[in-house]
Amino acid sequence: MKHFRPLVSALTMVLFLIAPAVASASDTTGLSKIDLRPGWRMADGSHMAALHIMLEPGWKTYWRAPGDVGIPPQFDWTGSQNISAVSAHWPTPHVFFEQGMRSVGYKSEVVIPLHMTASQSGVDMTLAGTMQIGICKDICIPANLSFNATLPPTSTRPDPTIAAALTDMPYTAREAGVSNVTCRFEPGADGGLVLHTRIDMPSSGGTEYVVVEAGNPHVWVAEPDSRRDGGALYASTRLLHVDGRSFALDRSELRFTVIGNARAVDIQGCTP
Known part of the structure; x- marks a missing residue:
């Protein structure tokens, strides 16, 4: 059976982005790298960005509905500016069985596109908030991810990594x-x-x-x-x-x- 560590020992990664950047997670158990991809401003004034989670070999993380033994991911967008709504697009997940129990999620890595609606078009957006995810191997650990990114309206070229994730939907x-x-x-x-x-x-x-x-x-x-x-x-x-x-x-x-x-x-x- 899995063992769940208390939330007080949750892992924390912080991403502060002004332009495309990568945050190293080499010292964090189970997490290889986390990248908040700034994405691009779309023709309708909304913005597409993504959270790219890369895991160490043998580790997995969970889909929006993780199953009985999974840790459901949670977002909190408090602190964001010029954003009226954020919608996460979840790529096609996989089904795992451990100890006879089913969970739903991803191995190796997952790119989660984030579609943001602007309160005011044509100006910067600030995406600030936290995400709590579960990562599992022999144990399951809740990991807290914090991010703060400035998303300018001048970035209009689509990111191929995000575009590929958007095509990998159910x-x-x-x-x-x-x-x-x-x-x-x-x-x-x-x-x-x-x-x-x-x-x-x-x-x-x-x-x-x-x-x-x-x-x-x-x-x-x-x-x-x-x-x-x-x-x-x-x-x-x-x-x-x-x-x-x-x-x-x-x-x-x-x-x-x-x-x-x-x-x-x-x-x-x-x-x-």
Whole structure:
């Protein structure tokens, strides 16, 4: 089983950027290098940058929905200026099994594009904040990354590394040929809900894993049981409020990611 160190011993890396730069992480266990790529200003006035995380051999980090044993990544953009919204784009993840438990994430490295909307177009943006991630090998360690970057409007040439990450995204439901997604709920024995989902779609290759996100950060989702029957993929999972409270779910907020050998598919919402 993994051992989790207390948060007080979390690793901390600080990145201060005015122009493209690299921050060394050679003295940080599990982290090889961290690079906040400043990116470019887009035609609509928004800005595309990225966080490039490189890991030492044998280490991994986690996707936005890491599974039962993973540490979910968290962003805090407090201190940013001239930025009204930041959206992280997560490249296609991989499924790992350790001690019989599933996690979802990345080995070796990951480039996480960050799309920022400006409050005022044509002037500098300041991206300042923190990100907490989990990195794992024989143990799992929460690592705190802090960054402060000035992003000028004059940088308009796309960064090939970021552009490549943007192409390595899960297919949309339409691209993957998803024709119908239905779901139903039933009461769970532990006071939560049991969700049963049917996804009509072609196979994504080999064994298909389904990740369910509730659209509510206070609702815990168990690892689904999934099976394929012809052109339909079935998944069932349990949902519980983290405080043991009752809760309601909006079907349109449910998010399903199917990860197969050939592709991953991102599906938003379902119908009764």
